[in-house]
Amino acid sequence: MKKILPLLSIIFLFACAEKEAGLEYISHQESGLESHMLDSLDSFLGSAGSSSLMIMVDGKIAHQYGDITKKHTVHSIRKSLINSLYGIAIEEGLIDTSATLEELGIDDLNTLTKQEKQASVADLLKSRSGVYHHAGAVSEGMLENMPQRGQYAPGEYFYYNNWDFNVLGYILEEATNKTIYALFEEKIAKPIGMEDYAGEFIEIDGENPDSEIPETDGFYQKESSKSKYPAYHFRLSSRDMARYGQLYLQNGRWHGKQIVPKKWIEASTTPHSITNPDYGIAYGMLWYVLYPNENRSTKSYYHTGNGVHMLGVYPGSNMVLIHRVDTESPYSFHQGNFYQMISKVFGSFK
Template structure:
């Protein structure tokens, strides 16, 4: 079913609405069919999950919040999608060539990379298909059915390995001359007016001895994550500032690895993988999901952007700093109850159904 004409008019009117110092709340939630009954159902769903905060944004305004959306904590793998956003400007400016190989960049490990592994390009790493199965320096990888070193041609096989993502951060710094965290502060936090961003909280994390490359971890609040999602929904624009090139937004959120080439266990709502973003399924009955993208992190850190509806959803399962650090074997100090992507999307479905009058 296509998006209705009244909804299309409403979306056109709201596309220039961005939060200023504070988020502005939606004046009339009923215009989005967000009734008291829908609110009560969403409240009940979230209360039954380990979610600590949740935010729904419609037309650039806060439609709904749950918990403390100002609380800052560990983003886990959601960091990877943010790194993808940072890559956009550097690629457009010619500072990063995605066809550069590990050999070109002199990326190596203490015990060496294999010759075939050195042929992996930055583009291969962006789609988690490097063919490098070296142990990563941080937790969060798929530890099941890891291929043998040297057994896969780079670019031919998807395996979710943090080695790829950590090396992307190192390559970004090498080629741009800026740290990941400084680039984030200058390109995103400042221009978008992130309310809770603290440069001193951002840091490298992981365990020593496994790899030369650790993880570039962000510590952000739910409402600041929603600003990042809104910029992506608006084709990389923040007011009059194109903070992420529109071409990169399109390229980095189209499917590069379809679900049938993935070996992930939880992909019932995932159609594929892009440049560090997960892409939800779109069907003839759900055209509103066209162009949607998800950033997903361990324990339940999510950003869902839905350009067709000009909506953003954020879920946080806040993790205390001392638990965000893993043991040397890659396991976390404590495995807390987590929010799955399926559970997160089921909450978003309630808002979407209401907005489209499908309830």
């Protein structure tokens, strides 16, 4: 009997590990989804060029399309990924959100002005720094809307600003003495059982048109002629991104352990800048927020990537929505398809 008990213990532990490794499933009937509507959704995703989609309800996979294990660049969803790392670092006393750029010794190639250096970490988190310096990984659309240097004081104006986001990565690494990728693996990926993320990363020259996106979990994109601070990109599978969304839906808890402070999630998904009053959309801190209005009774939050990727957390429906496109290869999926996808997902519920 003494020899059998250790063996039984090993089998039990292995079984628990296997259960943790995979997300559970829920039937369409239990989740409130209509099968024929999901068939229509899948047909649309196939014709539009989606790579994968996941609908999580009550913490379980209610529907999936495509290869949910394949890793793709998350694009701007990278901001919501470091949101968790900021919440943890602030809780641990490693980062003071009232600290200014001047106090942190932060400058850039084109020297920041005295006014710009008064921007605080909180201003950067809200994308309201007032620093309109060149930055890495900036799209043409972002450049078109960028104010002039000195046009607004710190905290005065919202502009979706990659300089803010890239510098936030630098501040986080300086405060923790770890790379973003190692930090994410330690603080998030391992505790919530991500299956495909291993923290591997590389650096690429963003100014070299021949640079290719590597098959890693992340990469720094340096554009040395523009800024000292590289953009940090993540590559995640849909199932790992779904776990991340579920962590937030559960107010930062995973299997009874508080991973991300609940008060941080509430603070960072509080509207700080109204970006589209007609649709009730705001920006919090590294998350977009759908705030309650005459058309919706509960708050939801999300981030998109390149106008086609989606990480959505819908507490009122106890749902997480993930949508991915293989943007590392030629693709046809566009923003119009994205809105159709959202409509079809919500139209699938009874």
